[in-house]
Amino acid sequence: MQNVNSCKKRMGRLPKAAIWVVSIIAVVILTAFVFQEQIFTFMANRIIQQRLLSQTYKKDDGLYAGLAGTGAPFADINRTGPCIVVEAGNHLYIFDAGPGSARNIGLMGFDLGKVNAILLTHFHSDHIAALGEMMLQRWAGGSNAEPVDVIGPKGVETVVEGFNHAYSLDAGYRVAFHGAATVPPSGAGGRARPFDLSSEEDASMVVVDKDGARIIAFKVNHSPAYPAVGYRVDYKGRSLVISGDTVPCQSLKKQAQGVDVLLHEAQQPVLIKMLHDQAGLSSSPALAKITADIPGYHTSPEDAAKIAGEASVKHLVLYHILPPIPPVFNHMFLGDAAKYYKGPITVGVDGLLISLPVNSKDIIFHQTVVLRGIL
Incomplete structure (x- = not known):
């Protein structure tokens, strides 16, 4: 009999516990909704910092x-x-x-x-499909004044020449927009080796x-x-x-x-x-x-x-x-x-x-x- 009463008491407490859990969840959701702009700004800044700092980590x-x-x-x-x-x-x-x-x-x-x-x-x-993007990011990302060396067996000249030609218009747009100091024209593309x-x-x-x-x-x-x-x-x-x-x-x-x-x-x-x-x-x-x-x-x-x-x-x-x-x-x-x-x-x-x-x-x-x- 005592066990039955104990069980009933625990069951009686369950709805109260559930109410507390639901209430806490509701408060968290409401807070996130009200402060979503601040939360987003904080998280965006942290992500940007982590991404940029990861490239400087020695x-x-x-x-x-x-x-x-x-x-x-x-x-x-x-x-x-x-x-x-x-x-x-x-x-x-x-x-x-x-x-x-x-x-x-x-x-x-x-x-x-x-x-x-x-x-x-x-x-x-x-x-080779991403070669053009790699050459572009190496040039613009590092403000490099010389093209990146692309080393490979004979035939690499044809590949590099093709990508350089395909990206030549894009290179001109970027120099015109960002300026030669940021993206030196001499550094665009690749140099076959x-x-x-x-x-x-x-x-x-x-x-x-x-x-x-x-x-x-x-x-x-x-x-x-x-x-x-x-x-x-x-x-x-x-x-x-x-x-x-x-x-x-x-x-x-x-x-x-x-x-x-x-x-x-x-x-x-x-x-x-x-x-x-x-x-x-x-x-x-x-x-x-x-x-x-x-x-x-x-x-x-x-x-x-x-x-x-x-x-x-x-x-x-x-x-x-x-x-x-x-x-x-x-x-x-x-x-x-x-x-x-x-x-x-x-x-x-x-x-x-x-x-x-x-x-x-x-x-x-x-x-x-x-x-x-x-x-």
Whole structure:
């Protein structure tokens, strides 16, 4: 009987508690409505301050790789086109210019106005589409009086010339509006810096050597996209390799020997086949042929894992993810990769920052940009 009375008392108190909760919520909503302009102004100022201060924050000395774009040509809510930002000491380099990646660079806290050079792996559209925007932001954002160097294999001259021509009217408008002191006309666009590798399959050459930062370009196989290259970056004892688009090749394994991080493109053939098998449902008449062709000039997670294992890589990071996959299913994308590489494997997403501090063996991962997708 006593338990029954106790239960009734608690039930009697519930409506009062509910009234208090509803009242508090109502007061909060009313306050937010009444002071919405002040709240918005406060929050806007804080966001602006954080964005601007993030570009002036000085990192500890080290080698940093920011994944500004980890996707492929297929639309992906969590991944823009391939682009990796590398900071080595006081120097900033961009590798590839996939569509949408330029905005992620700013969101990650990198200052496009301070970019020393843009390096291209090859000239497929999904690796160059944002080049014009990057050149523009580097010029206007830094009031630079000289064009940015665009380094790449032979053919880069054609690409840079095309973007310079396409953006020439825009450059004129900006000078007329902002003035030559803010946007010096001489700094608009890019300046092609082509290199030509020898005929050997494992040919390589140094394309940047400045203040301890050394960048080597080496041949990869993305035929019929030729020439195509990958890059190795070394800085004060830390190192990383960027594969670019390629099938497994000896030159890449050679350059990846012992590096801290191998950033390797990856396509999952099992998932590509599933897409191919359903291609008839698409309105695109080309999808079946395209999905049949894709595996022929890319690398699977399993093959990337084999390279990482044979090269004694410390950490394997996959990017240029194909087909699109929600991050919650990243483990499914890896397939049997763990059978061939016993080290850590990370499936890249936009906004991921990899830190390699000098005088250390640490490899630190930090997500700088909130994912846009639900999963």
